[in-house]
Amino acid sequence: KAGVTQTPRYLIKTRGQQVTLSCSPISGHRSVSWYQQTPGQGLQFLFEYFSETQRNKGNFPGRFSGRQFSNSRSEMNVSTLELGDSALYLCASSLASSGHHSNEQFFGPGTRLTVL
Amino acid sequence: AQTVTQSQPEMSVQEAETVTLSCTYDTSENNYYLFWYKQPPSRQMILVIRQEAYKQQNATENRFSVNFQKAAKSFSLKISDSQLGDTAMYFCAFMSLNYGGSQGNLIFGKGTKLSVKP
Numbered sequence: 001k002a003g004v005t006q007t008p009r010y011l012i013k014t015r016g017q018q019v020t021l022s023c024s025p026i027s028g029h030r031s032v033s034w035y036q037q038t039p040g041q042g043l044q045f046l047f048e049y050f051s052e053t054q055r056n057k058g059n060f061p062g063r064f065s066g067r068q069f070s071n072s073r074s075e076m077n078v079s080t081l082e083l084g085d086s087a088l089y090l091c092a093s094s095l096a097s098s099g100h101h102s103n104e105q106f107f108g109p110g111t112r113l114t115v116l
Numbered sequence: 117a118q119t120v121t122q123s124q125p126e127m128s129v130q131e132a133e134t135v136t137l138s139c140t141y142d143t144s145e146n147n148y149y150l151f152w153y154k155q156p157p158s159r160q161m162i163l164v165i166r167q168e169a170y171k172q173q174n175a176t177e178n179r180f181s182v183n184f185q186k187a188a189k190s191f192s193l194k195i196s197d198s199q200l201g202d203t204a205m206y207f208c209a210f211m212s213l214n215y216g217g218s219q220g221n222l223i224f225g226k227g228t229k230l231s232v233k234p
Contacts, residue, residue: 109158
C-alpha cells in the first residue's frame with residue numbers, strides 16, 4: 001500500500017497570502033488529522049476530518065481551515081499568512097473504525113511552509 | 117486537558133548499549149492510548165510502539181519496550197542494543213478514547229533528541 005502523501009513538499013509564501021496544502025491518506029483510511037510542527041511549540045493538533053466532517057479541532061485561529069473530500073483526501077488552507085505560520089505541516093491518516101489498531105496514525109512526510 | 121511531558125531534551129548513547137527515554141502525562145480519563153513515535157532527520161514520523169491503558173502488560177516491539185506505570189502516569193521507552201539508525205527525535209504521545217472510538221488527535225510531548233554514537 002502506498003503511504004500518506006502530501007503536496008507540495010515545500011512552499012514559500014509572503015505575509016498576507018493564502019496557501020492550500022493537500023494530503024492523500026492511505027487507501028481505506030477514513031480519518032485525516034493535521035498537525036503543525038515548530039521548534040518552539042512542538043507538534044500541535046490542528047483538526048481531524050472523518051467522512052468529510054470535521055470531527056475534532058485544536059486551538060488555532062479561524063485562518064486555519066480544512067476540508068475532506070469523498071475519496072478521503074484532505075486539504076488545509078491558511079489565509080492571511082503570518083510569519084509565525086512558518087512550520088512543518090504534517091498530515092496523518094488512520095482507519096478510525098472500532099478496533100484496537102484502528103487508532104494508529106500514519107504520518108506523511110510533511111509540507112515545509114516558509115512565510116517571508 | 118491532557119498534557120505530555122518529556123523531561124530529557126537530548127540524550128546520547130553508545131552503539132549496542134541500552135537507553136531509556138522518559139515520559140509522563142496528565143489525564144483524568146481512564147481509557148486512552150499511549151504511543152512513542154520516532155522522527156529521523158528525514159522527518160517522516162514513524163510509530164515505534166503503542167500501549168493501551170487498559171492493558172497491564174508492557175508492550176514490546178523487538179528492541180523497543182515500554183515501562184507503563186498507570187498510577188504514576190509514566191510511560192518510558194527502553195531501546196536495547198542501540199543502533200546508529202535509532203538516531204532521531206522521539207515523541208511520546210497520548211490519545212484519548214471516547215465513546216469506544218478514537219478522538220482522532222494525538223497530544224505530543226516536546227520530544228527527546230537521541231543520538232547513537234559509534
